[in-house]
Structure formats: structure tokens, C-alpha cells
Amino acid sequence: MSLRRLRIQELRNIHDAELDLARVNVFAGANGSGKTSILEAVYLLGSGRSFRSSRLEPVINHEASGCVVHALVSDAQHASPLSIGVARRRDGEFEGRIQGRTVQNTAELARCLPVQLINSDSFDLLEGGPKSRRQFLDWGVFHVEQEFHGVWLDVQRVLRQRNALIRHARIAPDQLEAWDTRLSASAERLDGFRRQYFEAFYPQFTATLADLANIEGIELSYQRGWDKERGLLEVLRDQHDRDRERGFTVSGPHRADIRLRLHGQSADEVLSRGQQKLVVCAMKVAQARIFTVARGRACVFLVDDLPAELDRKHRQALCSLLSSLNCQVMVSCVERSDLEDCWPLVPPDELRLFHVEQGLSGGTVV
Ligand SMILES: Nc1ncnc2c1ncn2[C@@H]1O[C@H](COP(=O)(O)OP(=O)(O)OP(=O)(O)O)[C@@H](O)[C@H]1O
Numbered sequence: 001m002s003l004r005r006l007r008i009q010e011l012r013n014i015h016d017a018e019l020d021l022a023r024v025n026v027f028a029g030a031n032g033s034g035k036t037s038i039l040e041a042v043y044l045l046g047s048g049r050s051f052r053s054s055r056l057e058p059v060i061n062h063e064a065s066g067c068v069v070h071a072l073v074s075d076a077q078h079a080s081p082l083s084i085g086v087a088r089r090r091d092g093e094f095e096g097r098i099q100g101r102t103v104q105n106t107a108e109l110a111r112c113l114p115v116q117l118i119n120s121d122s123f124d125l126l127e128g129g130p131k132s133r134r135q136f137l138d139w140g141v142f143h144v145e146q147e148f149h150g151v152w153l154d155v156q157r158v159l160r161q162r163n164a165l166i167r168h169a170r171i172a173p174d175q176l177e178a179w180d181t182r183l184s185a186s187a188e189r190l191d192g193f194r195r196q197y198f199e200a201f202y203p204q205f206t207a208t209l210a211d212l213a214n215i216e217g218i219e220l221s222y223q224r225g226w227d228k229e230r231g232l233l234e235v236l237r238d239q240h241d242r243d244r245e246r247g248f249t250v251s252g253p254h255r256a257d258i259r260l261r262l263h264g265q266s267a268d269e270v271l272s273r274g275q276q277k278l279v280v281c282a283m284k285v286a287q288a289r290i291f292t293v294a295r296g297r298a299c300v301f302l303v304d305d306l307p308a309e310l311d312r313k314h315r316q317a318l319c320s321l322l323s324s325l326n327c328q329v330m331v332s333c334v335e336r337s338d339l340e341d342c343w344p345l346v347p348p349d350e351l352r353l354f355h356v357e358q359g360l361s362g363g364t365v366v
């Protein structure tokens with residue numbers, strides 16, 4: 001799957017740009033020229049969200065009343081390219097369309113255009129709290145397990161209800177138990193999906209990291225969010241008093257995590273910055289490999305400021321790895337020379353270099 005023609009209107013400093021994309025696309029340009037904004041536009045198309053802000057309003061050009069991103073996406077499963085578009089107006093209205101039909105939710109966009117992002121926030125996978133690792137894990141499960149999304153939504157819903165009940169001053173224990181039963185039924189399924197995915201992910205990650213760097217001894221473990229010896233129902237029942245005291249459900253799949261350790265220490269406390277980036281890249285690439293095998297299609301890779309933190313040898317290793325995936329790749333860098341000689345495996349007609357200037361308004365394509 002890949003984006004063929006991409007049109008971006010009134011997004012950040014990009015007023016109106018139309019790009020013909022190849023399989024590997026390098027966006028080079030000065031600070032503030034609009035490179036990240038191009039990647040942000042693609043991310044918006046594939047998720048309905050920005051990776052820079054939780055709200056979409058800052059994404060709209062200061063002078064405009066709304067932004068639009070549209071692309072033609074070609075896919076082995078469809079004979080002619082699919083049309084995907086999103087529009088966000090300043091008054092808050094958001095619309096996503098696939099083949100002219102308005103989508104019901106952003107999950108439809110994600111299924112149609114799976115996007116993997118590597119940027120400076122990706123370090124959160126190592127340095128941040130469990131939430132980012134849980135989101136990472138769930139991206140993978142969402143795309144390979146059709147039933148995951150429904151079960152995940154159910155867990156969120158039941159958890160909200162149970163938490164609301166816990167905060168009530170007087171509730172009968174059997175009222176809470178009804179929610180314990182519902183929560184544990186969905187949570188055990190969610191845990192099953194996540195565990196199965198993790199078992200496929202771990203060896204893929206180890207192999208991918210070996211392709212990229214010489215960092216040995218990283219151990220990953222999946223933590224499901226409650227005692228590994230006991231079922232969630234039993235744990236929830238035992239913790240009624242504690243949950244009431246804290247005002248929320250202390251144990252459950254909403255506390256799941258992946259732990260990364262190296263020689264018994266937390267990986268982020270041991271690895272250098274460059275090594276952390278390589279580990280993060282290996283995680284994302286491993287996930288893309290699993291996705292490709294499971295779905296028979298590739299995702300789009302966005303790598304913002306690829307050269308940052310990496311020496312030439314590791315830049316080349318990462319670019320070779322990305323080239324070998326058969327995914328469409330969109331990467332940014334400040335100096336185009338930083339990524340020269342990095343794509344020997346890519347035939348010239350599959351590689352495009354875009355020189356980004358002032359939001360591509362007078363942009364040139366080299
Ligand atoms: N809503 C907006 N309207 C207009 N311009 C904006 C808006 N939001 C951000 N900008 C500007 O858009 C420009 C492009 O930003 P972007 O982050 O894409 O640049 P970049 O090429 O990635 O730069 P860097 O190399 O520093 O990462 C910046 O000058 C920024 O100040």
C-alpha cells in the first residue's frame with residue numbers, strides 16, 4: 001500500500017501543495033520549512049489525529065478556516081487507487097472520507113491507511129510511562145486481530161462504569177461484582193490478544209535489532225496489568241476496598257506494559273541516546289514486519305529527522321532496513337547530504353528527493 005498523489009491544503013505553513021510520491025521519499029529543508037508538517041499531514045490522514053498536539057486546531061494554517069489532506073492510495077487488493085481525504089474546520093468539524101463515503105470513526109482511516117511514525121516522541125517508548133508502550137502494543141494487535149477493537153472499546157466502557165460506581169459513597173458489593181464479572185470477561189480476552197501478539201513480536205524485534213545494531217542482551221517482558229498467577233475476577237473482588245480508597249480500578253488491562261531491560265536494568269537507564277533510537281526503530285520495524293505478514297499489505301513509514309542521534313553507519317543501516325521492507329517510506333532531514341548514499345538498494349525510479357521551502361508554496365522537487 002502506498003500514497004501516490006498527496007495534496008495538502010492550509011496545514012501549518014503549507015497553503016497548497018501537491019506531491020507525486022515514490023516508494024522512498026526524502027524531504028530535506030531548513031528549520032521551519034515544513035518537513036514535519038508534510039509527515040503530520042499523512043499521519044492525520046491515517047489516524048484523524050496530529051502527533052504534535054492533542055487538538056487539531058493548531059494544525060490549521062493561522063489565516064485559514066480549515067485544512068484538507070487528500071491522497072490517492074494504491075493497494076495490491078484494489079485494482080484502482082483509493083481516494084482518502086480528511087478535512088478539519090476551525091469550528092471543530094472533522095470529516096474523513098474514503099472513496100467519497102464519510103467514515104464513521106477514525107479507526108476506519110487507520111485500517112485503510114496504517115501509518116508507523118518514528119519521531120523524537122518515540123523515545124517515550126523507553127523513557128515514558130506504560131501508556132505509550134501500551135498504545136504501541138495495541139497498534140500492532142489492532143491491525144492483526146480483527147476482534148481486538150471491539151473488545152478494547154468494551155473494556156474502556158466497562159472500566160468507566162466501574163470507576164463511576166466505585167466513587168459512589170454507598171454501593172452494595174453485589175452491584176460492584178456485576179461489573180467485576182463483565183470487566184474480567186473482556187479483559188481476559190484483551191490480555192489473550194496482547195499476549196499472543198507479544199509472543200510473535202519479541203523474536204521479530206530481536207532479529208530486527210540485530211539487523212540494525214550490535215546491542216545485545218535486551219530482554220522484553222509483557223505485563224498484563226494484574227497478578228500473573230490469578231484471574232482478574234479474583235483480583236478485582238479482593239481489591240474492592242483498595243479500589244474504593246484510591247477512587248479507581250487499580251488492576252486490569254489498562255495497566256498493561258512491556259518492560260525493556262538490559263543486564264537487569266531498565267533499558268532507558270543504560271542505553272545511549274543513539275542506541276535508544278535504534279531500539280525504538282527496531283520495535284517499529286518489527287511491528288511493520290508482523291503487520292505485513294499478517295495482512296499481506298505494507299504500512300507507510302514516517303521518520304521525522306531520521307539522521308538525528310545516529311552516526312553515518314547506523315543511518316545507513318536504518319535506511320537499508322526501511323528499504324528492505326517494501327513499505328512506502330517518507331523521511332525528513334535538514335541537510336540532504338545527511339541521507340545521501342543511504343539508499344543503494346532502492347532503484348532510482350523508486351526514490352524521490354523533495355527540497356522543502358517555505359511550506360512548498362514555491363517548493364521545488366529535485
Ligand atoms: N498553524 C500554523 N499556521 C501557519 N504556520 C504554522 C502553523 N503552525 C506552525 N507553523 C509554522 O510552520 C512552519 C513549519 O513547521 P515544521 O515543524 O513543519 O518545520 P520543519 O521543516 O519540520 O522544521 P525543523 O527542521 O525545525 O523540524 C514553522 O515555521 C512553524 O512555525
Ligand SMILES: [Mg+2]
Pocket residue numbers: 035036037304
Ligand atoms: Mg521538523
